[in-house]
Amino acid sequence: MSALAVSGVSKRFGSLQVLRDINLSLEKGQMLALIGRSGSGKSTLLRCMNGLERIDAGHITIGGHALSYAPAALRRLRQDVGIVFQAYNLFPHLTVGRNIMLAPRLVLRWPSARAEARAREVLATVGLSEKFDAYPNQLSGGQQQRVAIARSLAMAPQVMLFDEVTSALDPELTGEVLITMENLARSGMTMVLVTHEMSFARSIAHIVAFMHDGRIHEIAPAKDLFARPRTEELRRFLSSTL
Amino acid sequence: MTYQFQFGAVFARAELLIDGFLLTLQLTVLTGLIGLILGLSCAVIRTYGPRPARMAVATYVEIFRNTPFLVQLFLIFFGIPEIGKTFGLRWLPSPYMAGLAALSVNIGAYATEIIRAGLQSVHRSQVEAAESLGLTRWQVIRYVILPPALRNVYPALSSEFILLMLGTSVVSVISVEELTGTANLIQSETYRTFETYALIWVIYFALALVLKGILDAIAARFIGRQKPPPAAAGAAHA
Numbered sequence: 001m002s003a004l005a006v007s008g009v010s011k012r013f014g015s016l017q018v019l020r021d022i023n024l025s026l027e028k029g030q031m032l033a034l035i036g037r038s039g040s041g042k043s044t045l046l047r048c049m050n051g052l053e054r055i056d057a058g059h060i061t062i063g064g065h066a067l068s069y070a071p072a073a074l075r076r077l078r079q080d081v082g083i084v085f086q087a088y089n090l091f092p093h094l095t096v097g098r099n100i101m102l103a104p105r106l107v108l109r110w111p112s113a114r115a116e117a118r119a120r121e122v123l124a125t126v127g128l129s130e131k132f133d134a135y136p137n138q139l140s141g142g143q144q145q146r147v148a149i150a151r152s153l154a155m156a157p158q159v160m161l162f163d164e165v166t167s168a169l170d171p172e173l174t175g176e177v178l179i180t181m182e183n184l185a186r187s188g189m190t191m192v193l194v195t196h197e198m199s200f201a202r203s204i205a206h207i208v209a210f211m212h213d214g215r216i217h218e219i220a221p222a223k224d225l226f227a228r229p230r231t232e233e234l235r236r237f238l239s240s241t242l
Numbered sequence: 243m244t245y246q247f248q249f250g251a252v253f254a255r256a257e258l259l260i261d262g263f264l265l266t267l268q269l270t271v272l273t274g275l276i277g278l279i280l281g282l283s284c285a286v287i288r289t290y291g292p293r294p295a296r297m298a299v300a301t302y303v304e305i306f307r308n309t310p311f312l313v314q315l316f317l318i319f320f321g322i323p324e325i326g327k328t329f330g331l332r333w334l335p336s337p338y339m340a341g342l343a344a345l346s347v348n349i350g351a352y353a354t355e356i357i358r359a360g361l362q363s364v365h366r367s368q369v370e371a372a373e374s375l376g377l378t379r380w381q382v383i384r385y386v387i388l389p390p391a392l393r394n395v396y397p398a399l400s401s402e403f404i405l406l407m408l409g410t411s412v413v414s415v416i417s418v419e420e421l422t423g424t425a426n427l428i429q430s431e432t433y434r435t436f437e438t439y440a441l442i443w444v445i446y447f448a449l450a451l452v453l454k455g456i457l458d459a460i461a462a463r464f465i466g467r468q469k470p471p472p473a474a475a476g477a478a479h480a
Contacts, residue, residue: 050374052370052373052374071378071379075376075377075378076376078373078374078375078376079375079376081374082374082375083374085367085370085371087367089367089368089370089371090371091368091371091372091386091390092390093389093390093393102372102375102377102385102386103375103376103377106377106381106385107375107376107377107381148371151375152375155375155376
Protein backbone atom coordinates (compact mmCIF):
# COMPACT_ATOMS: atom_id res chain seq x y z
CA MET A 1 0.00 0.00 0.00
CA SER A 2 1.23 3.48 -0.79
CA ALA A 3 2.11 5.80 2.06
CA LEU A 4 0.39 8.70 0.39
CA ALA A 5 -2.44 8.80 -2.13
CA VAL A 6 -4.00 12.03 -3.31
CA SER A 7 -6.85 11.79 -5.78
CA GLY A 8 -8.93 14.45 -7.41
CA VAL A 9 -8.08 17.11 -4.84
CA SER A 10 -9.29 20.64 -5.47
CA LYS A 11 -9.33 23.68 -3.29
CA ARG A 12 -10.25 27.31 -3.61
CA PHE A 13 -9.66 30.34 -1.41
CA GLY A 14 -12.74 32.44 -2.15
CA SER A 15 -12.76 33.01 -5.88
CA LEU A 16 -9.17 31.84 -6.31
CA GLN A 17 -8.77 28.22 -7.40
CA VAL A 18 -5.51 27.15 -5.72
CA LEU A 19 -5.55 23.40 -6.36
CA ARG A 20 -7.06 21.75 -9.44
CA ASP A 21 -7.63 18.02 -9.60
CA ILE A 22 -4.42 16.90 -7.93
CA ASN A 23 -3.48 13.20 -8.20
CA LEU A 24 -0.39 11.76 -6.59
CA SER A 25 0.90 8.66 -4.93
CA LEU A 26 4.05 7.90 -3.01
CA GLU A 27 5.48 4.59 -1.84
CA LYS A 28 6.66 4.01 1.68
CA GLY A 29 10.24 5.14 2.21
CA GLN A 30 10.24 7.52 -0.75
CA MET A 31 10.75 11.24 -0.90
CA LEU A 32 8.53 13.51 -2.99
CA ALA A 33 9.63 17.06 -3.66
CA LEU A 34 7.09 19.68 -4.69
CA ILE A 35 8.64 22.52 -6.67
CA GLY A 36 7.22 25.53 -8.46
CA ARG A 37 6.87 29.28 -8.27
CA SER A 38 5.32 31.10 -5.32
CA GLY A 39 1.57 30.88 -5.55
CA SER A 40 1.59 27.68 -7.58
CA GLY A 41 -0.20 25.85 -4.75
CA LYS A 42 2.59 23.62 -3.46
CA SER A 43 2.47 24.77 0.17
CA THR A 44 -1.31 24.62 0.17
CA LEU A 45 -1.20 21.06 -1.14
CA LEU A 46 1.25 20.09 1.60
CA ARG A 47 -0.90 21.71 4.29
CA CYS A 48 -3.94 19.85 2.99
CA MET A 49 -2.15 16.57 3.62
CA ASN A 50 -2.42 16.89 7.41
CA GLY A 51 -5.66 18.85 7.42
CA LEU A 52 -4.27 22.32 8.17
CA GLU A 53 -6.16 23.42 5.07
CA ARG A 54 -9.48 21.93 4.04
CA ILE A 55 -9.92 20.42 0.61
CA ASP A 56 -13.10 21.12 -1.33
CA ALA A 57 -13.09 17.92 -3.37
CA GLY A 58 -11.15 14.68 -3.65
CA HIS A 59 -9.58 12.23 -1.22
CA ILE A 60 -6.30 12.00 0.63
CA THR A 61 -4.94 8.90 2.31
CA ILE A 62 -1.73 9.34 4.25
CA GLY A 63 0.19 7.22 6.73
CA GLY A 64 -2.64 4.68 6.79
CA HIS A 65 -5.36 7.27 7.52
CA ALA A 66 -8.08 8.60 5.25
CA LEU A 67 -8.21 12.35 5.77
CA SER A 68 -11.33 13.41 7.62
CA TYR A 69 -12.06 16.56 9.54
CA ALA A 70 -13.75 14.90 12.51
CA PRO A 71 -11.55 16.16 15.38
CA ALA A 72 -10.66 12.76 16.84
CA ALA A 73 -9.90 11.21 13.43
CA LEU A 74 -7.82 14.22 12.45
CA ARG A 75 -5.80 13.96 15.66
CA ARG A 76 -5.10 10.29 14.99
CA LEU A 77 -3.93 11.13 11.48
CA ARG A 78 -1.68 13.89 12.79
CA GLN A 79 -0.02 11.53 15.25
CA ASP A 80 1.25 9.63 12.24
CA VAL A 81 1.99 12.59 9.98
CA GLY A 82 4.63 15.04 11.20
CA ILE A 83 5.10 18.49 9.74
CA VAL A 84 7.99 20.94 9.92
CA PHE A 85 7.37 24.60 9.12
CA GLN A 86 9.38 27.36 7.52
CA ALA A 87 9.34 29.40 10.75
CA TYR A 88 10.18 26.38 13.02
CA ASN A 89 7.25 27.25 15.32
CA LEU A 90 8.95 25.96 18.46
CA PHE A 91 7.12 26.77 21.69
CA PRO A 92 9.14 29.72 23.07
CA HIS A 93 8.23 29.15 26.73
CA LEU A 94 9.48 25.56 26.80
CA THR A 95 13.02 24.22 26.74
CA VAL A 96 14.12 22.14 23.78
CA GLY A 97 13.58 18.97 25.78
CA ARG A 98 10.07 20.00 26.83
CA ASN A 99 9.19 21.09 23.30
CA ILE A 100 9.92 17.54 22.18
CA MET A 101 8.33 15.80 25.18
CA LEU A 102 5.05 17.74 25.01
CA ALA A 103 3.24 15.67 22.38
CA PRO A 104 4.44 12.23 23.55
CA ARG A 105 3.26 13.11 27.05
CA LEU A 106 -0.08 14.69 26.14
CA VAL A 107 -1.02 12.77 23.02
CA LEU A 108 0.59 9.36 23.54
CA ARG A 109 0.21 9.66 27.34
CA TRP A 110 3.72 8.45 27.96
CA PRO A 111 5.14 8.83 31.45
CA SER A 112 7.71 11.59 31.84
CA ALA A 113 10.73 9.29 31.96
CA ARG A 114 9.83 7.53 28.73
CA ALA A 115 9.12 10.81 26.95
CA GLU A 116 12.44 12.20 28.14
CA ALA A 117 14.32 9.15 26.91
CA ARG A 118 12.63 9.52 23.53
CA ALA A 119 13.43 13.26 23.43
CA ARG A 120 17.11 12.56 24.11
CA GLU A 121 17.12 9.88 21.43
CA VAL A 122 15.68 12.10 18.69
CA LEU A 123 17.83 15.06 19.73
CA ALA A 124 20.86 12.83 19.24
CA THR A 125 19.50 11.92 15.80
CA VAL A 126 19.60 15.59 14.77
CA GLY A 127 22.94 16.11 16.53
CA LEU A 128 21.82 18.46 19.28
CA SER A 129 22.05 16.33 22.43
CA GLU A 130 23.70 19.13 24.39
CA LYS A 131 20.78 21.52 23.80
CA PHE A 132 18.19 19.61 25.85
CA ASP A 133 17.86 22.35 28.47
CA ALA A 134 18.28 25.35 26.17
CA TYR A 135 15.39 27.63 25.23
CA PRO A 136 14.56 28.08 21.54
CA ASN A 137 15.68 31.71 21.50
CA GLN A 138 19.14 30.61 22.60
CA LEU A 139 19.61 28.58 19.41
CA SER A 140 20.51 29.53 15.86
CA GLY A 141 17.86 29.24 13.18
CA GLY A 142 19.40 26.05 11.84
CA GLN A 143 19.47 24.51 15.31
CA GLN A 144 15.87 25.53 15.93
CA GLN A 145 14.82 23.88 12.71
CA ARG A 146 16.64 20.68 13.66
CA VAL A 147 14.84 20.73 17.01
CA ALA A 148 11.55 21.15 15.13
CA ILE A 149 12.43 18.07 13.08
CA ALA A 150 13.26 16.18 16.28
CA ARG A 151 9.95 17.27 17.81
CA SER A 152 8.06 15.75 14.90
CA LEU A 153 10.27 12.68 14.89
CA ALA A 154 9.51 11.99 18.56
CA MET A 155 5.99 10.91 17.60
CA ALA A 156 7.48 8.24 15.29
CA PRO A 157 5.39 9.40 12.32
CA GLN A 158 4.76 7.31 9.21
CA VAL A 159 5.16 10.32 6.94
CA MET A 160 6.87 13.67 7.42
CA LEU A 161 5.94 16.89 5.66
CA PHE A 162 8.42 19.75 5.22
CA ASP A 163 7.13 23.20 4.25
CA GLU A 164 10.06 25.23 2.86
CA VAL A 165 12.05 24.43 5.96
CA THR A 166 15.24 26.16 4.84
CA SER A 167 13.69 29.30 3.34
CA ALA A 168 13.97 31.37 6.53
CA LEU A 169 17.58 30.37 7.13
CA ASP A 170 20.77 32.18 6.27
CA PRO A 171 22.55 30.34 3.47
CA GLU A 172 25.32 29.06 5.77
CA LEU A 173 22.72 27.42 8.03
CA THR A 174 20.72 25.58 5.38
CA GLY A 175 23.37 22.88 5.00
CA GLU A 176 22.96 21.45 8.51
CA VAL A 177 19.20 21.17 8.05
CA LEU A 178 19.51 19.55 4.63
CA ILE A 179 21.97 17.01 6.02
CA THR A 180 19.53 16.16 8.79
CA MET A 181 16.78 15.63 6.21
CA GLU A 182 19.06 13.55 4.02
CA ASN A 183 19.87 11.28 6.97
CA LEU A 184 16.19 10.94 7.67
CA ALA A 185 15.53 9.95 4.07
CA ARG A 186 18.30 7.35 4.24
CA SER A 187 16.75 5.89 7.37
CA GLY A 188 13.66 5.10 5.30
CA MET A 189 11.30 7.89 6.34
CA THR A 190 8.56 8.72 3.85
CA MET A 191 8.87 12.43 3.18
CA VAL A 192 7.06 15.12 1.24
CA LEU A 193 8.74 18.46 0.94
CA VAL A 194 8.03 21.82 -0.58
CA THR A 195 11.39 23.25 -1.46
CA HIS A 196 13.33 25.82 -3.38
CA GLU A 197 16.55 23.82 -2.96
CA MET A 198 16.74 22.41 -6.49
CA SER A 199 20.02 20.60 -6.08
CA PHE A 200 18.71 18.89 -2.94
CA ALA A 201 15.51 17.86 -4.72
CA ARG A 202 17.50 16.55 -7.68
CA SER A 203 19.99 14.53 -5.68
CA ILE A 204 17.87 13.22 -2.79
CA ALA A 205 14.20 13.09 -3.83
CA HIS A 206 12.83 10.04 -5.61
CA ILE A 207 9.98 11.86 -7.29
CA VAL A 208 9.68 15.52 -8.12
CA ALA A 209 6.41 17.23 -8.95
CA PHE A 210 6.44 20.61 -10.65
CA MET A 211 3.34 22.60 -9.75
CA HIS A 212 2.02 25.39 -11.92
CA ASP A 213 -1.24 27.29 -11.60
CA GLY A 214 -2.72 24.87 -9.05
CA ARG A 215 -1.97 21.75 -11.11
CA ILE A 216 0.74 19.15 -11.13
CA HIS A 217 2.22 20.26 -14.37
CA GLU A 218 4.93 17.60 -14.55
CA ILE A 219 5.82 14.73 -12.29
CA ALA A 220 8.70 12.33 -12.80
CA PRO A 221 11.63 10.61 -11.08
CA ALA A 222 13.99 13.35 -9.96
CA LYS A 223 16.76 12.74 -12.50
CA ASP A 224 14.39 12.64 -15.48
CA LEU A 225 12.47 15.71 -14.49
CA PHE A 226 15.54 17.89 -14.17
CA ALA A 227 17.39 16.38 -17.16
CA ARG A 228 14.49 16.33 -19.59
CA PRO A 229 11.77 18.85 -18.75
CA ARG A 230 8.91 18.20 -21.11
CA THR A 231 7.08 21.49 -20.87
CA GLU A 232 8.04 25.06 -21.59
CA GLU A 233 6.85 26.17 -18.11
CA LEU A 234 9.18 23.80 -16.31
CA ARG A 235 12.08 24.70 -18.62
CA ARG A 236 11.53 28.38 -17.85
CA PHE A 237 11.17 27.70 -14.10
CA LEU A 238 14.37 25.66 -13.99
CA SER A 239 16.38 28.19 -15.95
CA SER A 240 15.19 30.92 -13.56
CA THR A 241 16.23 29.02 -10.44
CA LEU A 242 19.40 27.19 -11.38
CA MET B 243 -2.00 81.26 62.20
CA THR B 244 -0.59 77.83 62.65
CA TYR B 245 -2.16 74.43 62.35
CA GLN B 246 -1.47 72.11 65.24
CA PHE B 247 -0.87 68.62 63.92
CA GLN B 248 -2.30 66.13 66.34
CA PHE B 249 -1.60 62.61 65.22
CA GLY B 250 -1.89 61.36 68.77
CA ALA B 251 -5.67 61.12 68.68
CA VAL B 252 -5.46 59.09 65.47
CA PHE B 253 -2.71 56.79 66.70
CA ALA B 254 -4.78 56.11 69.80
CA ARG B 255 -7.15 54.24 67.49
CA ALA B 256 -4.38 52.25 65.80
CA GLU B 257 -6.16 48.96 66.49
CA LEU B 258 -9.11 50.08 64.37
CA LEU B 259 -6.76 51.13 61.64
CA ILE B 260 -4.99 47.77 61.71
CA ASP B 261 -8.32 45.97 61.39
CA GLY B 262 -9.19 48.21 58.47
CA PHE B 263 -5.83 47.63 56.86
CA LEU B 264 -6.22 43.86 57.17
CA LEU B 265 -9.68 44.03 55.61
CA THR B 266 -8.29 46.05 52.70
CA LEU B 267 -5.59 43.44 52.24
CA GLN B 268 -8.13 40.63 52.42
CA LEU B 269 -10.45 42.31 49.91
CA THR B 270 -7.54 42.92 47.57
CA VAL B 271 -6.22 39.37 47.64
CA LEU B 272 -9.62 37.67 47.44
CA THR B 273 -10.87 39.96 44.70
CA GLY B 274 -7.60 39.59 42.84
CA LEU B 275 -7.88 35.80 42.90
CA ILE B 276 -11.57 35.70 41.98
CA GLY B 277 -11.02 38.34 39.30
CA LEU B 278 -8.09 36.41 37.86
CA ILE B 279 -10.04 33.16 37.68
CA LEU B 280 -13.03 35.00 36.21
CA GLY B 281 -10.84 36.85 33.73
CA LEU B 282 -8.99 33.70 32.70
CA SER B 283 -12.20 31.73 32.10
CA CYS B 284 -13.96 34.58 30.34
CA ALA B 285 -10.94 35.37 28.14
CA VAL B 286 -10.73 31.73 27.01
CA ILE B 287 -14.47 31.60 26.34
CA ARG B 288 -14.42 35.00 24.63
CA THR B 289 -11.63 33.82 22.32
CA TYR B 290 -12.32 30.13 21.73
CA GLY B 291 -15.86 29.52 22.93
CA PRO B 292 -18.99 28.95 20.86
CA ARG B 293 -20.60 32.08 19.44
CA PRO B 294 -23.42 32.54 22.02
CA ALA B 295 -20.95 32.19 24.90
CA ARG B 296 -18.58 34.65 23.24
CA MET B 297 -21.41 37.14 22.91
CA ALA B 298 -22.44 36.68 26.53
CA VAL B 299 -18.91 37.31 27.77
CA ALA B 300 -18.49 40.31 25.47
CA THR B 301 -21.68 41.79 26.87
CA TYR B 302 -20.53 41.28 30.45
CA VAL B 303 -17.15 42.85 29.73
CA GLU B 304 -18.53 45.88 27.92
CA ILE B 305 -21.19 46.56 30.54
CA PHE B 306 -18.76 46.50 33.45
CA ARG B 307 -16.00 48.39 31.68
CA ASN B 308 -18.29 51.19 30.51
CA THR B 309 -20.21 52.02 33.68
CA PRO B 310 -19.00 53.64 36.91
CA PHE B 311 -17.87 51.23 39.60
CA LEU B 312 -19.79 53.16 42.24
CA VAL B 313 -23.05 52.64 40.37
CA GLN B 314 -22.28 48.92 39.95
CA LEU B 315 -21.71 48.73 43.68
CA PHE B 316 -25.00 50.47 44.48
CA LEU B 317 -26.87 48.23 42.05
CA ILE B 318 -25.51 45.09 43.72
CA PHE B 319 -25.89 46.33 47.28
CA PHE B 320 -29.18 48.26 47.09
CA GLY B 321 -30.74 47.30 43.78
CA ILE B 322 -30.58 43.53 43.56
CA PRO B 323 -32.14 42.89 47.02
CA GLU B 324 -35.07 45.12 45.96
CA ILE B 325 -35.67 43.05 42.84
CA GLY B 326 -35.24 39.88 44.89
CA LYS B 327 -37.95 41.06 47.29
CA THR B 328 -40.55 41.29 44.53
CA PHE B 329 -39.79 37.66 43.68
CA GLY B 330 -40.10 36.70 47.31
CA LEU B 331 -36.36 36.26 47.87
CA ARG B 332 -35.15 37.61 51.17
CA TRP B 333 -31.52 37.99 50.27
CA LEU B 334 -29.67 40.84 51.86
CA PRO B 335 -25.97 40.89 51.15
CA SER B 336 -23.72 42.19 53.90
CA PRO B 337 -21.77 45.27 52.84
CA TYR B 338 -18.65 43.11 52.79
CA MET B 339 -20.18 40.48 50.48
CA ALA B 340 -21.65 43.11 48.17
CA GLY B 341 -18.31 44.91 48.03
CA LEU B 342 -16.43 41.71 47.34
CA ALA B 343 -18.88 40.73 44.59
CA ALA B 344 -18.86 44.16 42.93
CA LEU B 345 -15.05 44.43 43.01
CA SER B 346 -14.68 40.89 41.66
CA VAL B 347 -16.99 41.21 38.68
CA ASN B 348 -15.53 44.61 37.89
CA ILE B 349 -11.91 43.50 37.99
CA GLY B 350 -12.93 40.29 36.18
CA ALA B 351 -14.13 42.35 33.22
CA TYR B 352 -10.84 44.24 32.98
CA ALA B 353 -8.79 41.08 33.47
CA THR B 354 -10.76 39.41 30.67
CA GLU B 355 -9.74 42.08 28.20
CA ILE B 356 -6.10 42.04 29.30
CA ILE B 357 -5.82 38.25 29.12
CA ARG B 358 -7.68 38.17 25.81
CA ALA B 359 -5.05 40.50 24.37
CA GLY B 360 -2.44 38.02 25.62
CA LEU B 361 -4.18 35.08 23.97
CA GLN B 362 -4.27 37.00 20.72
CA SER B 363 -0.57 37.81 21.00
CA VAL B 364 0.30 34.14 20.58
CA HIS B 365 0.89 33.59 16.90
CA ARG B 366 -1.41 31.34 14.87
CA SER B 367 1.61 29.31 13.80
CA GLN B 368 2.06 28.12 17.40
CA VAL B 369 -1.44 26.71 17.33
CA GLU B 370 -0.81 25.01 13.99
CA ALA B 371 2.37 23.41 15.27
CA ALA B 372 0.59 22.08 18.35
CA GLU B 373 -2.46 20.85 16.44
CA SER B 374 -0.19 19.17 13.92
CA LEU B 375 1.30 17.12 16.76
CA GLY B 376 -2.16 15.80 17.60
CA LEU B 377 -2.95 17.92 20.68
CA THR B 378 -6.60 18.53 21.47
CA ARG B 379 -8.05 22.02 21.37
CA TRP B 380 -7.99 22.27 25.15
CA GLN B 381 -4.41 20.97 25.38
CA VAL B 382 -3.32 23.59 22.83
CA ILE B 383 -4.90 26.35 24.92
CA ARG B 384 -3.62 25.02 28.23
CA TYR B 385 -0.04 24.14 27.30
CA VAL B 386 0.84 26.20 24.25
CA ILE B 387 -1.21 29.41 24.29
CA LEU B 388 -1.84 30.29 27.94
CA PRO B 389 1.72 30.22 29.34
CA PRO B 390 3.25 32.70 26.87
CA ALA B 391 -0.02 34.69 26.80
CA LEU B 392 0.04 35.22 30.57
CA ARG B 393 3.72 35.99 30.45
CA ASN B 394 3.11 38.66 27.82
CA VAL B 395 0.37 40.40 29.81
CA TYR B 396 1.86 39.98 33.30
CA PRO B 397 2.95 43.65 33.56
CA ALA B 398 -0.55 44.85 32.60
CA LEU B 399 -2.18 42.40 35.01
CA SER B 400 0.04 43.42 37.89
CA SER B 401 -0.62 47.13 37.46
CA GLU B 402 -4.33 46.32 37.28
CA PHE B 403 -3.90 44.52 40.61
CA ILE B 404 -2.48 47.68 42.21
CA LEU B 405 -5.38 49.71 40.80
CA LEU B 406 -7.73 47.14 42.29
CA MET B 407 -6.14 47.55 45.73
CA LEU B 408 -6.60 51.33 45.54
CA GLY B 409 -10.14 50.82 44.23
CA THR B 410 -11.19 48.80 47.28
CA SER B 411 -11.38 52.15 49.07
CA VAL B 412 -14.66 52.88 47.23
CA VAL B 413 -16.56 50.15 49.06
CA SER B 414 -16.30 52.27 52.22
CA VAL B 415 -19.35 54.16 50.89
CA ILE B 416 -21.54 51.15 51.68
CA SER B 417 -19.96 51.08 55.14
CA VAL B 418 -17.44 48.30 54.63
CA GLU B 419 -14.90 49.04 57.33
CA GLU B 420 -11.74 48.63 55.35
CA LEU B 421 -8.96 51.16 55.63
CA THR B 422 -10.89 54.12 54.22
CA GLY B 423 -14.07 53.17 56.05
CA THR B 424 -12.14 53.03 59.30
CA ALA B 425 -10.60 56.40 58.57
CA ASN B 426 -14.06 57.90 58.02
CA LEU B 427 -15.04 56.57 61.40
CA ILE B 428 -11.93 57.85 63.16
CA GLN B 429 -12.07 61.34 61.70
CA SER B 430 -15.72 61.68 62.69
CA GLU B 431 -14.81 60.79 66.26
CA THR B 432 -11.61 62.80 66.53
CA TYR B 433 -12.21 65.65 64.07
CA ARG B 434 -8.55 65.20 63.03
CA THR B 435 -9.52 65.05 59.38
CA PHE B 436 -6.19 65.91 57.82
CA GLU B 437 -4.16 63.67 60.11
CA THR B 438 -6.46 60.71 59.58
CA TYR B 439 -6.54 60.84 55.82
CA ALA B 440 -2.86 61.75 55.55
CA LEU B 441 -2.03 58.66 57.56
CA ILE B 442 -4.05 56.23 55.45
CA TRP B 443 -2.79 58.02 52.34
CA VAL B 444 0.72 57.02 53.39
CA ILE B 445 -0.44 53.51 54.26
CA TYR B 446 -2.01 53.04 50.79
CA PHE B 447 1.15 54.32 49.16
CA ALA B 448 3.34 51.98 51.21
CA LEU B 449 1.05 49.05 50.48
CA ALA B 450 1.13 49.81 46.76
CA LEU B 451 4.93 49.85 46.84
CA VAL B 452 5.09 46.59 48.75
CA LEU B 453 2.61 44.88 46.44
CA LYS B 454 4.52 46.11 43.41
CA GLY B 455 7.72 44.75 44.94
CA ILE B 456 6.10 41.34 45.48
CA LEU B 457 4.69 41.26 41.95
CA ASP B 458 8.04 42.23 40.47
CA ALA B 459 9.75 39.54 42.53
CA ILE B 460 7.29 36.96 41.21
CA ALA B 461 8.01 38.19 37.69
CA ALA B 462 11.75 37.92 38.25
CA ARG B 463 11.41 34.44 39.70
CA PHE B 464 9.10 32.90 37.11
CA ILE B 465 9.45 35.08 34.04
CA GLY B 466 12.77 36.85 34.28
CA ARG B 467 14.87 33.70 33.90
CA GLN B 468 14.18 33.84 30.22
CA LYS B 469 14.10 36.86 28.00
CA PRO B 470 10.64 37.50 26.60
CA PRO B 471 10.38 35.40 23.47
CA PRO B 472 10.65 37.18 20.13
CA ALA B 473 7.27 38.09 18.69
CA ALA B 474 7.73 35.96 15.60
CA ALA B 475 9.25 32.54 16.14
CA GLY B 476 10.93 32.71 12.79
CA ALA B 477 12.82 35.92 13.40
CA ALA B 478 15.60 34.58 15.61
CA HIS B 479 18.98 34.12 14.08
CA ALA B 480 21.75 33.68 16.58
